[in-house]
Amino acid sequence: MARKIAFLILFSILLTACGGSKKASYSSYDKKAVATYYADKFNGKKTASGEKFSNSKYTAAHKKLPFGTKLKVTNTANGKSVVVTVNDRGPFTKGYDIDLSKKAFMEIANKNDGKITVSLEIAK
Structure with a gap:
């Protein structure tokens, strides 16, 4: 009986651990886009979606994509x-x-870049 309980506990731990390992899939949107970043003066200002802007979050402005769209942005020069x-x-x-x-820009840009060429992929 103790072996069955131990097995069930171990099995549930393994199931829980495996459940979080799903990788998001993405579809190509724009293979050659030009990206820049917000100036610090916009911190705390309201965005078009109504959210307060913060340069320390992972957000973006786009002319057409719906608010809430998750985008994978890849620097074509370094693959980040x-x-x-x-x-x-x-x-x-x-x-x-x-x-x-x-924050997002600096994570993928090379030092001293003001603009970079990126590819955009939409999360499914």
Whole structure:
């Protein structure tokens, strides 16, 4: 009986551990987008979605994608990627496709980059 209980406990621990290992899947959206990041002066300001902006979160502004869209943003120069949530509209500067929070941008950019070429993939 004790062996059965021990087995059941071990089995449930293994099931719980395996349940969290699901990887998100992504579909290509834009293979050659230009990304930049928000200036610090926008911290605390309201975004188009109504959320308060923070440069220390993983968020982004995009002109068309719905708020709440999860995007995998990959720097095409070094292969580093980050997942962000669209919560604002923009960028409104010609030639730019996405604004990232400073935290997200710095995680995938090389030192001293002000803009980078990225690929965008939407989480399914």
